[in-house]
Each structure stands twice: as C-alpha cells, then as structure tokens.
Amino acid sequence: MASESRNMHCGNCSRRSRYNNAVKYCTDCEDALCIDCLDVHGNIKLCASHHVINVEAVDGKVFNISKSCKIHPDMVLEYFCSDHDTLYCRSCMASDHRSCDKLLPIEVAAKGVKSSTMYEEIGNDVTTLTSAVQEFEDQKNKIVLNLNDSKIYVQDSVKKMKTQLQERIQEIEAALMSEIDKLHEDLSKESADDIGKIRDHRKNVQNISEQFNSISKHGSESQIFMMIHNIKEQLNCHVNGFQQLVSSQKNVSLSFNESKLLSVMSMVSSFGTVEIKESSLNIDCKPLKIHQAQIVQQQRKIPAQFKLDVKFKAAGAYIAGIGATKDNRLFLCNQTDSNLYVMSDKGQQLATIQMDGPQWGIAMEEETNSAWVTLPDKHSVQAVDVVTMRKKGQLIKSPGRCHGIALIDDQIAVGSYGRIYIMCKTGEIKKTLDVGGSEVHSISVGQKNQLYYAQGNIGKSTLKSVGLDGLVTSISAENVNYLIGVKLDRIGNAYLLECAAAHFKIYSFEDKSIKTFLTKNEGLNNPYGFAFSNDFSKLCISNCNTKEILVFQCT
Structure with missing residues (x-):
C-alpha cells in the first residue's frame, strides 16, 4: 500500500x-x-x-472515517452533545437535542482528545482485545497438538491391551480404533472451525488496530475524535462475539479407561471406553469500559427547579422503587401484590408483569435489556426483560429480606437488614458488607465503586457510604431523617428522599451542602421511591400515602 x-x-x-x-x-x-x-x-x-x-x-483501507449521520445518512456529522455522549448532524440537533445544555462543534469538542481518558481506554481496549485474540489462537493451536498427542497415547494404551487379550482383541480393536478416530476427527474439525473463527476475529481486530494507529499518528484531532466514536460500536460488537466464542470453548483431549478384561474375558465386548476430557480456557477478555473523554466531557447542570407536570396512580398500588428506561417508560415496583406495572411518564399503562411476589427496589441494565427487581417476602431478586416487558429467569436467593439494589460492574449489590450483599447474577455471595442499623432500602454506586445507602427506618443520621473493603464512611455533616432513597449523578451530587418529612434534597460533594427542593407543599406525601429520566429532564416520585406517581419537569 x-x-x-x-x-x-x-x-x-x-x-x-x-x-x-x-x-x-x-x-x-x-x-x-x-x-x-x-x-x-x-x-x-x-x-x-x-x-x-x-x-x-495514506492507506485507503485504514484511514477511513465515516462522516455521515447514521440517522440521517444524507447529513454530515458536525456537532457533539456531551449530555448524550454522541456525534450528531443539524437534523439531529433540531429533533433530539433541543433541551441539551452543551452542544459543541466537533472541532471544539475534539480539542486535546489525545490526552483524554477515552482515547487512552480505546487504545488499551484495542491492544487488550488484540492480545486476547492472539492468546486464544495460540491456546487453540496447543489444544490441537495436545489432542494429537492424546490420540497417540490412547491408541498405545489400546495396543498394549491387545497383546493380553489374545483372540478377543482382534474382534474389538477395529471398532474401538474407529471410535477413537471418529472422535478425533470430529473434535479436530470443530477445532479447525474454531481456529478459522478466531483468525477472522484477529483480522477484524487487526484492521481496527491499524485504523486506530494510523489515524492516531496522522489524523487531526477531529478525525481522531470521530474515529473513536466510530469504532466504539465495532469494538463492542467484536468483544461480544469474541466472548461468546470463548465461553463456548473447552480444552479437549482423549483419554482411555481400561476395563477389567483380563478377569472377565468371556464377558467383555470392548477394551474400554474413550472419553473426552474437558477444561475451561483461561482467556483474559473483559467487557469494554468506554467512557466519555474526560477532557471534553461537559456534564449537565444540577436540576434547580422542579415543576409538577402530571400525577397518576398505578391501579391503586403502593409503589416503592421506580426504574426509568431511555424511552421514558416507568417500571413501578408494587408492594401490594405481585403485579409490576409498566407505564408511560404521562400515566398510560403499558404492561403488567406478573412477578413471584411484591417488589421493592429496581436496578436498570438496558445494555442487556434487563431490570433487576428485589422481592423482599421471597428473599430474592428476579430479572425482567425491559423490551418484551416479561419476567425472565428464576428467583435468585438472598440470605435475607432484600430491599435496595444496584449494579456494580457485573455483580449485584442487594440491601438487607444491616447488611449489603455483593452477589453474582447466579446468586453466589461474593462479599457481605456490615453497615448496621436496619433495612437498607436504597443503594447507589459511586465513581470509585463505593456504595451509598439509605435506611428509611432510622431517624437522624448522616449520608453514608461503604467501600468494598467494608469501611463505612460518613459523607455529610448535616443530618438526614428517615432517608429512604439515594441516587448519584455523574457530576458529584447525591439526590436524597426523606419519607417521614416528605423532603427531596440534593447533596453537593463540591461544597458539602444539603439543599431542600421539594416538600409537602409540592405534593410529597410519605414518598418511598424516585427516579430521574436518562437526560435528567424529568423526576418521578412515588407517594405511598396517596398511591400517586408525581412527575416533575426539571430545569
């Protein structure tokens, strides 16, 4: 070239x-x-x-950056929205970004992109994935060699038995050898197919790597910035495909188990059995953690005004936790019975999901189209598909009654009486964090994986967090009362919901202050749960006493 x-x-x-x-x-x-x-x-x-x-x-194959908008292919990408972390065209600006705070030309947003966290992480991800694919191919080649060696070993074992079995050996040797060859042929073919797939992954990742290196070396900051956003989706696609391929693999070889032919010669119809020995491959390939570039990251302002937009009821149910999707559907956890309600932010009922018991807390994981819901009476967590709006999966048992829930990396944090359990999504308990007090009604994850928690049965207390090392830290100097809900945003603020006093407050990590924004005067009445929309333009609060959902416009 x-x-x-x-x-x-x-x-x-x-x-x-x-x-x-x-x-x-x-x-x-x-x-x-x-x-x-x-x-x-x-x-x-x-x-x-x-x-x-x-x-x-110049390399026409590598130095290739798409400048067309995916939504409007006839339009050119010209701007960057930090609220949505996306590139967009003029048509997108008019339709989707009217209320966004920070809209920048790509040339402005791209300033200093090479010193950003996202640039560094993309580079690390490309390198890591390239290394993982290469390691996978090397291990698979070793497996093939080991498979051949095991074939020879097993055949030698069969031949040794042949000399002891005299007349009977001639009748059964051919059948057993044929079985070995068939197993070896099938496994070798599977391995060859897998190696072909691995090589395809390696070529695809190498292309991305070459593109990344070429544009990093010779491209402008705007082109590098656009390239990063263009290959994020490709990398995630390759990682998902690669993880699926890795998870389906086993380290296979052949082994031979001798039967007691010498003692039961007349009763034997075979030398023994040929087995496939399997063990999992150890390939280090973790999901990508691609974040916004820190140097160009422009976060939303804190909501300072809340205006009641609409209020509605969900079939007269007592609603605790609320989960909001990107398309502003509300998943409402119902303490009254087993019905979990899905409604629009205007009060239209969209679906009723039959769970295995009354619900309390909910954690949204839209990357996998999942929501994780706690069922206190069942001492369990249950998953819901947010697309089909149906229950999925079996109950995941917790050591005790569980209320608050949050996702931390690929695990679940579940709040119980005086404890927070860190669980796998299969139910295995990884850690138990002792926080004392009473039920943990709400959990939110901080930037350094510390867990901020609310215990609604405790009167005066400070906002607290607990690290994965079990260390409990008091965050605020000012007390909160009967704190039942806590959520953190991306810019260092905690949103606090007090049930008995019916207060909605904001704690600023910058000036360590707590300010009250909503009270009974704005309609709060023994509130139990709340959630923001993804763009923080709306706030939803559930009133336990009035069985209402209040939806506020945030500015």
Missing part, C-alpha cells in the same frame, strides 16, 4: 486529465495534492485550517 501511495496522482490534476504525482494528502478534502495544487490549497482561506499529511501515510 505504501508503494501505491507514492504513485498516487494529484486528484485536482487528474480531474483535468493531468497526471502529476501527489506529495501531500488533505484529510478534510479527502484529496491528493501535487506541489502546485498544494500551494493553491494552502492559499485558499476555506482550506487554511485543513489537515494535510504526507501522501505516504
């Missing part, structure tokens, strides 16, 4: 049937330039800020 680049003709000249060799390439114009055209290009005001690189660096 490098030799092709050196022979590239000037695009402007070629369109005029002249074939001058190019010396530079403009990545904004996507055109090669000869010496003369380069001089003209540099003197055009519109092109003065364009990114020009040596023509040798």
Whole structure:
C-alpha cells in the first residue's frame, strides 16, 4: 500500500486529465495534492485550517472515517452533545437535542482528545482485545497438538491391551480404533472451525488496530475524535462475539479407561471406553469500559427547579422503587401484590408483569435489556426483560429480606437488614458488607465503586457510604431523617428522599451542602421511591400515602 501511495496522482490534476504525482494528502478534502495544487490549497482561506499529511501515510483501507449521520445518512456529522455522549448532524440537533445544555462543534469538542481518558481506554481496549485474540489462537493451536498427542497415547494404551487379550482383541480393536478416530476427527474439525473463527476475529481486530494507529499518528484531532466514536460500536460488537466464542470453548483431549478384561474375558465386548476430557480456557477478555473523554466531557447542570407536570396512580398500588428506561417508560415496583406495572411518564399503562411476589427496589441494565427487581417476602431478586416487558429467569436467593439494589460492574449489590450483599447474577455471595442499623432500602454506586445507602427506618443520621473493603464512611455533616432513597449523578451530587418529612434534597460533594427542593407543599406525601429520566429532564416520585406517581419537569 505504501508503494501505491507514492504513485498516487494529484486528484485536482487528474480531474483535468493531468497526471502529476501527489506529495501531500488533505484529510478534510479527502484529496491528493501535487506541489502546485498544494500551494493553491494552502492559499485558499476555506482550506487554511485543513489537515494535510504526507501522501505516504495514506492507506485507503485504514484511514477511513465515516462522516455521515447514521440517522440521517444524507447529513454530515458536525456537532457533539456531551449530555448524550454522541456525534450528531443539524437534523439531529433540531429533533433530539433541543433541551441539551452543551452542544459543541466537533472541532471544539475534539480539542486535546489525545490526552483524554477515552482515547487512552480505546487504545488499551484495542491492544487488550488484540492480545486476547492472539492468546486464544495460540491456546487453540496447543489444544490441537495436545489432542494429537492424546490420540497417540490412547491408541498405545489400546495396543498394549491387545497383546493380553489374545483372540478377543482382534474382534474389538477395529471398532474401538474407529471410535477413537471418529472422535478425533470430529473434535479436530470443530477445532479447525474454531481456529478459522478466531483468525477472522484477529483480522477484524487487526484492521481496527491499524485504523486506530494510523489515524492516531496522522489524523487531526477531529478525525481522531470521530474515529473513536466510530469504532466504539465495532469494538463492542467484536468483544461480544469474541466472548461468546470463548465461553463456548473447552480444552479437549482423549483419554482411555481400561476395563477389567483380563478377569472377565468371556464377558467383555470392548477394551474400554474413550472419553473426552474437558477444561475451561483461561482467556483474559473483559467487557469494554468506554467512557466519555474526560477532557471534553461537559456534564449537565444540577436540576434547580422542579415543576409538577402530571400525577397518576398505578391501579391503586403502593409503589416503592421506580426504574426509568431511555424511552421514558416507568417500571413501578408494587408492594401490594405481585403485579409490576409498566407505564408511560404521562400515566398510560403499558404492561403488567406478573412477578413471584411484591417488589421493592429496581436496578436498570438496558445494555442487556434487563431490570433487576428485589422481592423482599421471597428473599430474592428476579430479572425482567425491559423490551418484551416479561419476567425472565428464576428467583435468585438472598440470605435475607432484600430491599435496595444496584449494579456494580457485573455483580449485584442487594440491601438487607444491616447488611449489603455483593452477589453474582447466579446468586453466589461474593462479599457481605456490615453497615448496621436496619433495612437498607436504597443503594447507589459511586465513581470509585463505593456504595451509598439509605435506611428509611432510622431517624437522624448522616449520608453514608461503604467501600468494598467494608469501611463505612460518613459523607455529610448535616443530618438526614428517615432517608429512604439515594441516587448519584455523574457530576458529584447525591439526590436524597426523606419519607417521614416528605423532603427531596440534593447533596453537593463540591461544597458539602444539603439543599431542600421539594416538600409537602409540592405534593410529597410519605414518598418511598424516585427516579430521574436518562437526560435528567424529568423526576418521578412515588407517594405511598396517596398511591400517586408525581412527575416533575426539571430545569
């Protein structure tokens, strides 16, 4: 490809049937330039800020950045929304980003992208995935070699028995050897197929790696920024496919179990059995953790005003936890009976999900289309599909009654009486954190995986968190009363719901202050749960006494 680049003709000249060799390439114009055209290009005001690189660096296969909007293919990506962490065009701005606080041109948002956390993490993810695929292929090749060695070992074992079994050996040897060969053939074919798939993954990841390295070295900040967002989805796709392939693999070989042929010669119909020995492969491939670039990250402002938009009831049920989806559907946990209600933020009932008992807390995991719901009376957690709006999976048992719930990495934090249990999604208890007091009604995860928790039966107390090491820390100097709900946002604020006093408060980690924003005057009446919409434009609060859901507009 490098030799092709050196022979590239000037695009402007070629369109005029002249074939001058190019010396530079403009990545904004996507055109090669000869010496003369380069001089003209540099003197055009519109092109003065364009990114020009040596023509040798151009590789049509690698240096390829999509500038078209996925939603509006005929439009060019021009802006970045930090609220939604996405690139968008002018049409998207008008339809989806009117209420967003920070809309920046890509050139502005991309400033300093090479020093951002996201750039570093993308680079690490590309390197990690490349290494994992290579390690997987190496291990699979070793498995094939070991499979061949095990075949020879088993066949030797069979031949040794042959000399002892005399007449009977001739009758059964062929059948057993055929079985061995068939198993070996099938396993070898499976391994060969798997190696082919692995190589496909390696080629795909190598292409991404080459693209990343090429654009990192020669691209402009805008192009690097766009490239990062373009390959996030590709990386996630490859990681998911690669994880599925890895999870289906076993370390296979053949072994031979001798039967007691010598003592029961007349009764034997075979030398023994051929078994497949399996063990899991140990490939280090974790899900990607691609975050917004810290240097360009522009977060939402704290909601400062709340205006009641609508209030409604969910079939007269006492609602505790509330989960909100990206499309503003509300999953309402019902303490009255086993019905979990799904409603719009305007009060329209969309579905009723029959759970295995009354519910309390809910944690949304839309990446897997799941919501995790606590069933206190059943001492269990149960999953719900947020797309089909149906119950899925069996009950996951907790050591005690469970109320609050949160997701921490790929595990579940469940609040019980004076304890928080860290559980696998299969129910295995990984850690028990002793926080004392009474029931843990709500849990929220901080940026460093510390767990902020609310215990609604305790009168005066401070906002507290507990680390995974079990250390409990008091966060606020000012007391909160009967704190039943706590949630954190991305910019260092905790939202607090006091049930008995019917107060909704905000704690600022920056100035360590607690401010009250909603009280009984705004309609709160023994509130039990709350949730923000994904863009923090709406706040939903459940009133236990009035059995109402209040929906506030946030500004």
